[in-house]
Amino acid sequence: AIQMTQSPSSLSASVGDRVTITCRASQGIRNDLGWFQQKPGKAPKLLIYDAFSLQSGVPSRFSGSGSGTDFTLTISSLQPEDFATYYCLQDHNYPWTFGQGTKVEIK
Amino acid sequence: QVQLVESGGGVVQPGRSLRLSCAASGFTFNSYGMDWVRQTPGKGLEWVALIWFDGTKKYYADSVKGRFTISRDNSKNTLYLQMNSLRAEDTAVYYCTRVREYGMDVWGQGTTVTVSS
Numbered sequence: 001a002i003q004m005t006q007s008p009s010s011l012s013a014s015v016g017d018r019v020t021i022t023c024r025a026s027q028g029i030r031n032d033l034g035w036f037q038q039k040p041g042k043a044p045k046l047l048i049y050d051a052f053s054l055q056s057g058v059p060s061r062f063s064g065s066g067s068g069t070d071f072t073l074t075i076s077s078l079q080p081e082d083f084a085t086y087y088c089l090q091d092h093n094y095p096w097t098f099g100q101g102t103k104v105e106i107k
Numbered sequence: 108q109v110q111l112v113e114s115g116g117g118v119v120q121p122g123r124s125l126r127l128s129c130a131a132s133g134f135t136f137n138s139y140g141m142d143w144v145r146q147t148p149g150k151g152l153e154w155v156a157l158i159w160f161d162g163t164k165k166y167y168a169d170s171v172k173g174r175f176t177i178s179r180d181n182s183k184n185t186l187y188l189q190m191n192s193l194r195a196e197d198t199a200v201y202y203c204t205r206v207r208e209y210g211m212d213v214w215g216q217g218t219t220v221t222v223s224s
Contacts, residue, residue: 001169034210036152043202043214044144044152050209087152091210094166096154 002026002090006099012107019075021102023088028068032092035064035073038101039084047086048073078104109133109213111203116218119193129186129203129215137161137181140206143188145199146217153199156188157206171197193222 003026013019023033031051036044046055048064051071061076075082083106088099115127129141142157156167156177165177176189186203198221204211 036211038152043217044211045214046210046212049212053209055210055212089152089154089210094157095168096157098152098154101151 001095002029002093002097004088004090004097004099006088006102008102009100010103010105012105013078014107015078015080017078017107019078019082019104021073021086021088021104023066023071023073023099025069025071025090025092029090029092031067032090033064033066033071034089034091035062036087036089037082037084038087044087075104109205111205111213111215113201113203113215113218116201116220118221118223120224121194121222123193124189124191125193125220127188127190127201127203127218127220129188131184131186131205134205134213136179136184141177141179141186142204142206142211143177143186144202144204144211144214145197145220146202147196147199155201158186190220193220195222198222 005024033051035048038044047058052064063074065072085101085103087101110132112130119125143155145153158165158177174192178187200217200219202217203215205213
């Protein structure tokens, strides 16, 4: 199975900060990568698909980049509602696999 | 509106079985692949199983292969997960999701399965 290594596992940031989360695949996955946001007690929410495409209704401060093995989720200006845990998911090969998550906390 | 509602979770002893259901509404169910994703307490997400829109293909995580079976009834707009030989490590919140060509775009609220003696 393809392993997805996400970093960092947690970070502290302030409102207005630029935040970057990375995900590395153990083998090439083209651009078959999604990013999800999860808040406590809630189901995950799709933010980005196909590595860089913004899901409908998601604010433009979220962006994704990368291809092959290295991917990045960027929040250009962190807002109070963005404090959450973020996960990447590869849907290139079965079994699909998630990264271990990055918790974004308030500094 | 587009909605997925899971049910069937509960407390079950190790080695026993449980069947989860996911009722879909607000979209053409038989046009979409569907899957199950679980989340263990305080841990991350794990993809469990996927079924094609017409039920002809199914895929499983290695951790559940041979024990879990995903199925669907398109006449009832319902997705199922039959879980046999349950283990303590299967304890989790189970989510059903709608799968589009680009990803899981709709999630249910989850149903909790606890495997304990």
